[in-house]
Amino acid sequence: MKNIDSKGHVTGKSIYVDDIPTIKGTLYGVVFDSPIAHGCIESIDYTKALDLHGVIKIITHEDIPGENQIGGIIPDEELFASTDVYFAGQPIALIIAESDQIAFEARKLVDINISEKEVIVDSREAQKKDQLIFPPRTFSLGDTESAWKKCAHVFKGQAHSNGQEHLYIETQGAYAVPLENGHIRISSSTQGPTAVQRTAAKVLNVGMHKIEVDVVRIGGGFGGKEDQATPWAIMAALGTQILNQPVKVILSRLDDMRMTGKRHPYSSDYKVGFSDDLKIMAYETTFFQNAGAAADLSPAVMERTLFHGTNSYFIPNVKMTAYSCKTNLPPNTAFRGFGGPQGMFVIESALAHAAKELSVSTHQLQKINLLKNGDKFPYGQIADGVELTKIWSEMESKFDIEAVQNRIHEFNSTNADVKKGFSLMPVTFGISFTKKPMNQARALVHIYTDGSVGVSTGAVEMGQGVNTKMIQIASQIFSLDPKRVKLESTNTTRVANTSPSAASSTADLNGKALQQACNVLLERLKNCAADHFGISSQDIDIKSGIVYSKGVATDLNWDKLVLMTFLKRICLTENGHYATPRINFDMKKEKGNPFAYHVFGLALTEVTLDCIRGTYNFDAVRIVHDFGNTMNPSVDFGQIEGGLVQGIGWMTMEEIFYNQDGQLMSNSLSTYKIPDIYSVPKEVVIEPLKTKGNEMAILKSKAVGEPPLMYGIGAYFSLENAVRAFNPNFSSTFDAPFTHEKILMGLFGAGRPESHDSNNVLWSSDRMVGATI
Ligand code: LUZ
Ligand code: MOS
Numbered sequence: 078m079k080n081i082d083s084k085g086h087v088t089g090k091s092i093y094v095d096d097i098p099t100i101k102g103t104l105y106g107v108v109f110d111s112p113i114a115h116g117c118i119e120s121i122d123y124t125k126a127l128d129l130h131g132v133i134k135i136i137t138h139e140d141i142p143g144e145n146q147i148g149g150i151i152p153d154e155e156l157f158a159s160t161d162v163y164f165a166g167q168p169i170a171l172i173i174a175e176s177d178q179i180a181f182e183a184r185k186l187v188d189i190n191i192s193e194k195e196v197i198v199d200s201r202e203a204q205k206k207d208q209l210i211f212p213p214r215t216f217s218l219g220d221t222e223s224a225w226k227k228c229a230h231v232f233k234g235q236a237h238s239n240g241q242e243h244l245y246i247e248t249q250g251a252y253a254v255p256l257e258n259g260h261i262r263i264s265s266s267t268q269g270p271t272a273v274q275r276t277a278a279k280v281l282n283v284g285m286h287k288i289e290v291d292v293v294r295i296g297g298g299f300g301g302k303e304d305q306a307t308p309w310a311i312m313a314a315l316g317t318q319i320l321n322q323p324v325k326v327i328l329s330r331l332d333d334m335r336m337t338g339k340r341h342p343y344s345s346d347y348k349v350g351f352s353d354d355l356k357i358m359a360y361e362t363t364f365f366q367n368a369g370a371a372a373d374l375s376p377a378v379m380e381r382t383l384f385h386g387t388n389s390y391f392i393p394n395v396k397m398t399a400y401s402c403k404t405n406l407p408p409n410t411a412f413r414g415f416g417g418p419q420g421m422f423v424i425e426s427a428l429a430h431a432a433k434e435l436s437v438s439t440h441q442l443q444k445i446n447l448l449k450n451g452d453k454f455p456y457g458q459i460a461d462g463v464e465l466t467k468i469w470s471e472m473e474s475k476f477d478i479e480a481v482q483n484r485i486h487e488f489n490s491t492n493a494d495v496k497k498g499f500s501l502m503p504v505t506f507g508i509s510f511t512k513k514p515m516n517q518a519r520a521l522v523h524i525y526t527d528g529s530v531g532v533s534t535g536a537v538e539m540g541q542g543v544n545t546k547m548i549q550i551a552s553q554i555f556s557l558d559p560k561r562v563k564l565e566s567t568n569t570t571r572v573a574n575t576s577p578s579a580a581s582s583t584a585d586l587n588g589k590a591l592q593q594a595c596n597v598l599l600e601r602l603k604n605c606a607a608d609h610f611g612i613s614s615q616d617i618d619i620k621s622g623i624v625y626s627k628g629v630a631t632d633l634n635w636d637k638l639v640l641m642t643f644l645k646r647i648c649l650t651e652n653g654h655y656a657t658p659r660i661n662f663d664m665k666k667e668k669g670n671p672f673a674y675h676v677f678g679l680a681l682t683e684v685t686l687d688c689i690r691g692t693y694n695f696d697a698v699r700i701v702h703d704f705g706n707t708m709n710p711s712v713d714f715g716q717i718e719g720g721l722v723q724g725i726g727w728m729t730m731e732e733i734f735y736n737q738d739g740q741l742m743s744n745s746l747s748t749y750k751i752p753d754i755y756s757v758p759k760e761v762v763i764e765p766l767k768t769k770g771n772e773m774a775i776l777k778s779k780a781v782g783e784p785p786l787m788y789g790i791g792a793y794f795s796l797e798n799a800v801r802a803f804n805p806n807f808s809s810t811f812d813a814p815f816t817h818e819k820i821l822m823g824l825f826g827a828g829r830p831e832s833h834d835s836n837n838v839l840w841s842s843d844r845m846v847g848a849t850i
Contacts, residue, residue, distance in 0.1 A: 078545060078548070078549050078559060078709060079545075079711065080542045080545045080711070080712055080715075081544060081545045081548060081559075081564070082294070082538070082540075082542075082544070082545070091294065092293050092294070093247045093266065093293075093294070093295070093296050094247070094250045094251060094252055094264050094265065094266045094325075094327065095247075095250060095252075095325075095327050097252055097264055097293075099252075099323065099325065100254060100323045102322050102323060103252075103322070103323040103324070103325055104133055104173050104174065104175065104316065104320065104322050104323065104324050104325070105173070105174055105175070105176055105177040105179075105180055105324070105325050105326075106171045106172065106173050106180065106312055106313060106316055106324055106325065106326040107171070107172045107174070107177060107180035107181050107183075107184055107326075107332075108168045108170075108171055108172075108309075108312065108326070108328070108332060108336065109135075109168070109169050109170040109171070109172055109184050109187050110165075110166045110167055110168050110169060110332075110335070110336055111158060111162035111164070111165055111166065111167040111168075111169055111189075111191070112165060112189065112191070113162065113165055113191050113193055113738070113739075114162075114163075114164050114165040114196045114198075114405040114406075114738055114739025114740070115161075115162065115163055115164070115193065115194045115195065115196045115197075115405045115739065116161065116162055116191040116192055116193040116194050117160065117161050117191065117192045117194065118158065118159075118160060118161065118162060118169070118189065118190075118191055119190040119191060119192050120188075120189070120190045121137075121169070121170075121187065121188065121189045121190070122187070122188040122189075123135050123170070123187055125186035125187075125188070126172060126183040126184065126186040126187050127183075128186075129174075129179060129182060129183045129186060130179075131174050131175040131176065131179035132172065132173070132174045132179060132180070132183045133173045133174055133175065133320065134173045134316070134319065134320060135170050135171070135172050135173070135183075136157070136170060136171040136173065136312070136315055136316060136319065137157050137169065137170045138155065138156070138157040138158070138159040140315070140319060141156065141157070141280055141315065142280075142281060142282040142318070143278075143279050143280045143281055143282030143283075144279050144280060144282075145157060145159060145280065146279065146280070147276050147280070147307055147308055147311065148371060148372055148373075149272060149276070149304050149307075149372075149373065149374065150372050150373075150374065150375075150376050150377065151210070151211065151371075151372035151376070153210075153371045153372050154370075154371035154372070154373070154408065156168065156280055156308055156311060156312070157169055157170060157171075161194075162191060163370035163371070163405055164369065164370040164405050164406055164407045164408070164739060165335070165405075165407075165738075165739050165740050165741070166335040166336040166337075166407050166741070167336075167370070167407070168308060168312070168336065169189070170187075171312045171315070171316060171326065172184055172187075173316050173320070173324060177325075177327070181329075196405045196737065196738055196739045197403075197404050197405055198404050198405060198406060198735050198737060198739050199344075199367075199404065200342065200343070200344050200365040200366060200367040200368075200400075200402035200404060201344055201365050201402070203367075203402035203403055203404050204365055204400045204402045208402060208403040208404070209400060209401060209402060209403060210368045210371075210372045210375055210376070210401040210402070210403050211372065211376055211401055213398055213399060213400045213401075214379070214380070214383060214398070214399055214667065215396065215397065215398045215399075215667070216383045216384075216386065216395070216396075216397045216455045216456055216667050217395060217396045217397070217455065217667075218392070218393065218394065218395040218453060218454075218455040219359075219393045219394035219395065220394055221359045221360070221361050221394045221395065221396045223394075224350060224358050224359035224393070224394035225350055225359055227352070227358060228350030228351060228352065228358050228359060229351060229352055229353045230350065230351045230431065230434070230435060231348065231349070231350040231351075232348070232349050232350075232427065232430050232431045232434060233346070233347065233348045233349075234346075234347055234426065234427065234430050234811065235344065235345065235346055235347070235811065236343075236344075236345050236347060236422060236423045236426035236427070236811035236812075237342070237343065237344045237345070237810075237811065237812045237813065238342065238343050238418070238419050238422045238727075238813045239342050239727075239731070239732065239733055239813060239814055240339040240340045240341060240342045240367070240409060240733040241339055241340035241412055241726070241727045241731050241733065242334060242339050242731065242733060242743075242749055242751075243297070243298070243299045243300065243301030243302075243337070243339065243340075243412060244297075244299075244749075244751055245295070245296055245297030245298055245299060245301055245302065245539075246296045246297050247266055247295060247296025247297060248266075248327060248328045248329065248330055248332075248333040249266060249301075249302065249305065249306055249309050249327075249328045249333050249337065250265075250266050250309055250325070250326060250327035250328060251263055251264065251265040251266065251267075251273075251306070251309050251310035251312075251313040251314075251325070251326055251327075252264045252265075252313060252323065252324075252325045252326075253310070253313035253314040253316065253317040253323065253324050253325075254317065254323045255317050255318075255321050255322065255323065256289075259283065259287060259318070260287045260288075260289065261277075261281075261287065261288055261289070261314050261317050261318060262289040262290075262291060263277065263288065263289070263290045263291070263310050263313060263314050264290075264291050264292070264293070265290055265291075265292060265306055265309075265310040266292070266295045266296065266302060266306055267290070267292060267295065267302050267306030267307065267310065267537070267577075268295065268298040268300075268302040268303045268306065268537050268539060268577045268578045268579055269302070269303055269304065269306065269307070269537075269575075269576075269577030269578070269579070270290040270291070270292050270535075270537065270567055270568070270569050270575060271290070271535075271569060271573070271574055271575045271576075271577075272303075272304060272306075272307055272577060273288075273290045273306060273307050273310045273311070274288045274289075274290045274569045276307050276311060277290075277307075277310060277311045277314045280311050280314075280315065281311070281314060281315060281318050283318075285569075288314065288569070289568065289569055289570050290310070290568070290569045291566050291567070291568045291569075292537050292538075292566060292567040292568070293538075293566045293567075294537070294538040294539065294540075294544075295537060295538070295539045295540075296539075296540070297539055297540055298537070298539040298578070299412055299413045299723070300340075300410060300411030300412040300413055300415065300579065301337060301339075301410065301411070301412065302539075303374065303410065303411040303577045303579045304373055304374050304410055304411065304577075305337050305338060305373070305408075305410050309326045309327075309328060310326075312324075312326050313325060313326040330745070330746070331744060331745055334741065334744050334745065334749070335407075335741055335744055336407060337407060337410075338369050338373060338406075338407040338408040338409040338410040339407070339409055339410070339412065339733055340409065340412035340419075340727070341366050341367055341368065341369075341375065341378055341409040341412075341416065341419065342367040342409075342733070343364055343365065343366055343367070343382070343419040343422075343423075344365045344367075345362055345363060345364045345365065345419075345423045346362060346363045347360070347361070347362045347423050347424070347426065347427040348360070348361045348362070348427075349361075349424075349427040349428070349430075349431055351431060351435075351442075354445075355435070355437065355441070355442055355445050355446075356445060356446060357390060357391075357392045357442075357446045358392075358393065358394060359392070359393075359394040359395070360386075360387065360392045360394070360395050360396075360397075360424065360427070361395070361396045361397070362386060362396075362397045362398070362423055362424075362427075363397075363398045363399070363400070364379070364382055364383075364386075364397070364398070364399040364400065364419070364420070364423070365400050365402055366378070366379050366382065366399060366400065366401045366402060366416075366419075367402055367404055367406065367409060368401045368402055368403055368404065368408065368409055369403075369404055369405075369406040369407050369408040369409045370403065370404065370405055370406060370407065370408055371408040372401075372408070373408035373409065373410045374410050374411050374415075375401045375408070375409065375410075376401065377411075377415070377416075377511060377512065378409075378410075378411065378415050378416035379399045379401050379416060380416070380511050381414075381415045381416035381417050381420075381507075381511060382399055382416035382417065382419050382420040383397050383399055383420065383455075383456070383667075384417070384420075384454075384456055384507055384511065384671065384672075385416070385417035385418075385420040385421055385505070385506065385507070386420040386421075386423070386424060386455065387424060387454070387455060388420070388421040388424050388425065388503065388504070388505055389443075389447060389448050389465055389503035389504065389505040389677070390424065390443070390446040390447065390448055391446060391447070391448045391449065391452040391453075391460075392446070392455075395455040397420075397455065404739075405739045406735055406739060411579060413720065413723060413782070413783050413786045414506075414783050414786045414787060415579075415580065415783065417506060417783070417787065418724070418727070418786060418787050418790065421504070421787055421790060422728075422790055422793070422811075422813060425439075425502070425790055425793075425794060426809070426811035428442050428443060429794055429797065429809060429811070430809060430811070433801075433809070438482070439500065439501070439794065440478065440500075440501040443501055443503060444469055447465045447466055447469065447503065448460050448463055448465055448505060449463055449465070449466065450462070450463045456662070456667060456668060456669065456671065457666075457667075457668030457669055457670070458507075458669065458670045458671065458672060460675070462674060462675070462771060463505075463675070463677065464677040464703045464766055464768060465503060465505070465677050465679075467766065467768075468503075468677055468678060468679045468701045468703065468766055469503075469679060471701045471764065471766060472501075472679050472681060472699070472701050472764075475699075475701070475764055476681055476699045476762075478501070478681065481499055481681065481683065482499065485497040485498070485499055485683070489802045494687070494688050494689050495685060495686065495687055495688060496685075496686050496688055496799045496800075496802040496803045497683065497684065497685050497686070497696070497799055497802070498683075498684050498686065498795045498796060498797065498798030498799025498800070498801075498802060499681065499682060499683045499684070499795050499798060500681075500682050500791045500792075500793075500794035500795040500797075500798055501679060501680070501681055501682075501791065502679065502680045502682065502787065502788055502790050502791030502794070503677075503678070503679045504676070504677065504678045504679070504680075504784050504785075504787045504788060505675050505676075505677055506581070506675060506676045506783060506784040506787065507671065507672030507675050508580070508581055508582060508585070508672055508673050508674055508675065508676060508773075508774075508779070508780045509580065509582060509657055509660050509671060509672045509673045510576060510579070510580045510582060511580075511662065511671050513660055513661060513662065513671075515576040515580075516576070516582070516586065516656060516657040516660060516673075517576065517586065517654070517655065517656040517657070518534065518535050518536075518575065518576065518586035518587045518589070518590045518654075518655050519534070519535060519572050519573070519574075519575070519587075519590050519652060519653060519654050519655075520532065520533065520534040520535075520547075520572065520587055520590040520591035520593075520594050520652070520653045521533040521534075521571050521572055521594070521650070521651075521652050521653075522551065522591065522594040522595055522598060522650065522651050522652075522653070523649065523650045524598060524602075524639055524649040524650075525639075525649075526639060526640055526643050526649075527636060527639075527640075528557075528561065528635050528636035528639045528640075529561045529562070529563070530551055530555065530557065530561060530562045530563065531562075531563050531565055532547055532548070532551050532562060532563065532564050532565065532591060533564075533565040533566075533567070533568065533571040533572050534547055534564075534567070534572055534587040534590065534591055535567060535572045535575030535576065535578075535586075535587055535590075536567060536578055536583045536584070536587040537567050537577075537578035537583070538564075538567075539578060541583070541712075541716060541782055542709065542712035542715070542716075543578065543583050543584050543587070544564040545709060545712060546584045546588060546708060546709060546712065546775070547564055547584075547587065547588065547591055548562045548564055549708060549709065550588050550591050550592055550595065550775070550776070551591060551595050553776075554592065554595040554596060554599055555595060555598075555599060555619070555635070556619050556620050556621055556622070556635075557622065557635060558622070580783075581676075581780035581781065581782035581783045581784065582780060583782070584775050584778075584780070585657075585673070585773070585774055585775045585780055586655060586657070587655075588775035588776070589653075589655035589775055590653040590654055590655040591653055592653070592655075592775070593653035593654065593655060594651040594652060594653030595651075595653070597651045597653070598649065598651045599619070600614070601642065601647055601648070601649075602619065602638055602639065602642055603617040603619070605638065605641060605642040605645060605647060606619075606624050606626075606633060606638055606641075609633065609641065610626050610631070612626060612627070619635060619638070622634050622635040622636070623635070624638055657673050657773070658773075659673070660672065660673055673773040673774075674771045674773045674774065674779070676703055676779050676780060676781070676784045677703040677766075678700060678701060678702040678703055678766075678784060678785070678788065679700070679701050679702075680698055680699070680700045680721070680788035680791045681697075681698065681699040681700075681791070682695060682697075682698045682758075682788075682791035682792055682794075682795040683695065683696040683697045683698075683795065684696065684792070684795045684796055684798075684799055685799070686796065686799035686800065686803070686820070688799075688800075688803040688824050690817075690821075691817045691818070691820040691821035691824060692817060693796065693799070693820070694758075694759060695725070695756075695757075695758035695759065695792065695795075696758070696759055696760065697758055697759060697760040697761070697762065698721060698758045698760070698761050698762070698788065698791070699760075699762045699764070700717060700721070700761070700762065700763050700764065700785075700788060701764045701766055702717060702763060702764070702765060702766060702784075702785070703765075703766045703768060703779060704765050704766070704778065704779055704781065705768060705770035705771050705774050705777045705778050705779035706768070706769070706770035706776070706777040706778055707765060707778050707779075707781075708775065708776045708778035709778070710765075713778070713781045714763055716781045716782060716785060717761075717763050717781065717785040717788075718761055718763075718785075719785075720782070720783070720784070720785030720786040720788070720789075721758075721761065721785050721786070721788045721789055722752050722756065722757055722758075722789070723752070723786055723789065724785070724786040724787060724788055724789015724790060724792070725752055725756065725758075725789040725792040726751050726752040726756065726789070727786075727789060727813070727814065728789050728790055728792045728793040728813050728814055728815065729756075729792050729793065729796065729813075729814050729815055729816065730750045730751070730752065730756070730814055730816060730817075731749065731750065731751055731814055732749065732750070732814055732816055733749070734748070734749075792815075793813055793814075793815050796815050796820060797809055797815070797823075800820060800823040800824055803824050804823065804824050804825070804826070806826075807823045807824070810823075
């Protein structure tokens, strides 16, 4: 089935927050934020701003009736800074005016005086100073200490990956409208309507029942709206509560980039040991997560780094420790992959490092060490349904890895200034929220008396096609034309207490709840038909709108049966509830069975590098992916393509740049480059692995949102491979993104082992920090 939103998107008719027709009297809010990264607010003078014609009110922490607190996991983040500021871009006040232009003008007139304190931007520096968001955690398996002694080869090094700006097309925003009796309806561009509702209630000091949150769809989220859509929504709601007028807060792109957190940069130490026959015997790593100034989702992100620290490999002796380091940057947050990609980049770096030293190809090391059924993950779960070996042989038979290697070798030996490189990137990604209570969902289904159907779930459509999938589920169970099924907006009054649309789990959780509700309704309809014909309901089938009795078409159709059921006063509404079975995790032991299942895949990336200019094209990315049994190939292939390109962007060009004062220098689209159509590989081939699918996945169609992002990690290593073909002395820095500049330095000497020093400013962990521009 085609994505139901495709036409609306292409014709510009799809509705986002800022497209909602405004009510008369709507006011506009602009956020006044801290100009500096750390300090004590000595004084703020709003007089000139308030004097500007059209400025209605400036809301600060003093106007908050409830708690000035928005921290979701740890209560460590104020909505509006009261005494101190901890990052540049931290909200201090909301300026409400008759138009957003006036509010922007007023913002320039605010006088603030802050006494500056020490700014920390580097995760390792924060850790040294004991600036941690929460205590470190360690996942371990076997015994690395004794394993080192048995290793034939041991390698140590560092790897760094930078942050990533979400750059959803629709910026953060919300529109709050007063209803009767102090009730407020918020239209929010959020992945987590319940998070908005719960936190708004706390700040406004009202019950959750007084706050209704509605989401038609959002223009992209990528994790950036899992938690960080909340403050703007609350600000709009506060304005509405105080003024009893509609208030809209939509961040400008520059405000959005400056004020919101991003993917967490990580700096990591690794140590990896091999047996003679190149089995990985031991792996140790220390992750330094740059959390920013408050916890936000960092604890959960850090946990997923530990879950995915060994990626697709079985390693008998593992010790991984992670620190969540508190710095004076905007609080970093969820981003597609949620810490998993950062963990995987480290082990892939360790393998690339070892391969070079051992003079073998990385893919040999990868293949020898692939995870198999029955192997234990460091977190205790026993791997099952592992498809990696099958995927690898599928890759070999469909795309002939050796032939690619030979062809590239041949090309490189006949071309001096242009070199090709390639890499393989296996991915194993666990599906479920790692916090067990979040793995539940509900769906509300109405069958109207004319036979048409209305569906509400907790799923938020963010471009990933979940609404299309929901319609598919209902129309398939009812055997009804999808056009007769409407997907309602996501609304906290229809489906309550929802988990955010995140963790690749939205279609699974909400789809299974929907399935349950539809099946109950279908059973009711069948019973009614059975009564009518005086037979057993097992003998009733409903197909394409026709009721069959013992396999024979009757003159009863869906519409008549629905009306008949209603006239018998039988309920045509049902609420389904689903909670993922069998999952658990014990944080004291750091062991358990956190994931419903895993998604597996492998990407083969080929690149051609112009070694004079340091520019390149990805010739092809060939992917063998475990979809289970995809319920919507066009939607799912779209997720693979989008995830891949977003991953390539993170690994090659997206360069978040904070200076030592904690100021975001890559603060606009002219200084922050994301992939465009020219960055897309010339060819992306997706080969779905044929499997039976997995019962824990909706219609056996596995989660597909996050896993493909990690195929992009292959881009980094294919480029390294090409650089080394030109400069055999090139020494890896494992410092993503591998930008054109770094590639040129790799090609022509700077960054070679002799000159490489991990403390060198340019190549340091948060190396963007400290460089001057
Ligand atoms: N969000 C979350 C996530 O709260 N928990 C998770 O485990 C998760 N995983 C991926 C993406 N978002
Ligand atoms: Mo996401 S990183 O699943 O919000």
